[in-house]
Amino acid sequence: MRRKGFALPLIIFFIVVLVILGFVIVKSNILFTSEYSPFYLNIETGNLPQSSLQDQSKTDETANWKTYNDSHLNFQVKYPKDWFIQPALDENSVTILTNYAMPFTGGESNPVADKGKYKVDFAVSTKDKNTSLESYVQDPARLTPDEKLKSKASIFIDGHKAFYIESENQSGDVNASVYVEKEPGTVFIISAGLDYVGFKPTFDQVLETFKFL
Numbered sequence: 001m002r003r004k005g006f007a008l009p010l011i012i013f014f015i016v017v018l019v020i021l022g023f024v025i026v027k028s029n030i031l032f033t034s035e036y037s038p039f040y041l042n043i044e045t046g047n048l049p050q051s052s053l054q055d056q057s058k059t060d061e062t063a064n065w066k067t068y069n070d071s072h073l074n075f076q077v078k079y080p081k082d083w084f085i086q087p088a089l090d091e092n093s094v095t096i097l098t099n100y101a102m103p104f105t106g107g108e109s110n111p112v113a114d115k116g117k118y119k120v121d122f123a124v125s126t127k128d129k130n131t132s133l134e135s136y137v138q139d140p141a142r143l144t145p146d147e148k149l150k151s152k153a154s155i156f157i158d159g160h161k162a163f164y165i166e167s168e169n170q171s172g173d174v175n176a177s178v179y180v181e182k183e184p185g186t187v188f189i190i191s192a193g194l195d196y197v198g199f200k201p202t203f204d205q206v207l208e209t210f211k212f213l
Helices: 002-033 133-137 196-209
Strands: 066-070 075-079 084-086 095-098 118-126 147-157 160-169 174-183 186-194
Touching (some): 075 118, 118 196, 133 174, 174 196
Antiparallel strands (some): 084 095, 095 118, 118 186, 174 186
């Protein structure tokens, strides 16, 4: 009788262990095979689900762009291969990047005529070393009499703090300028004009490729 009394609890114990083990196996299978699980692995291919690779598979749209090195203003930038460069003649002049006919002669802003025409200016300016970059860009002198500040954002250009300023004139035209202080007293200015709103994504890509030499 003692042996039978001892055997029954032992049998129950093993049954409980088997039930728990089965539950763990089922849960593990769901955890690693459910596409909603962070541990999901495709058993057939041995790869992570495609959704996990989307960020890695993004193509670099600037990969086939041209690269320009400016020896006067000491910078490098990439630009669409069908655009043009009008280089600065010296450190006090302006380098122009545009998809417009060269040489670029400028002229009055015309939203209708400027549609689809893009232009980026690169120039160097100076400021008082004791004046902060933020104070410099907020100076009303940075805007023309008919312009008003539309937005201001703090960003980084080639590891340097910068301010991305958008302004709007009375006609509703929007332009942008990015101010970067590479060293005290020297401000590098990258400005977008003409149909800025139409090519803002491209302008932002140009900024991402910008480097000081």
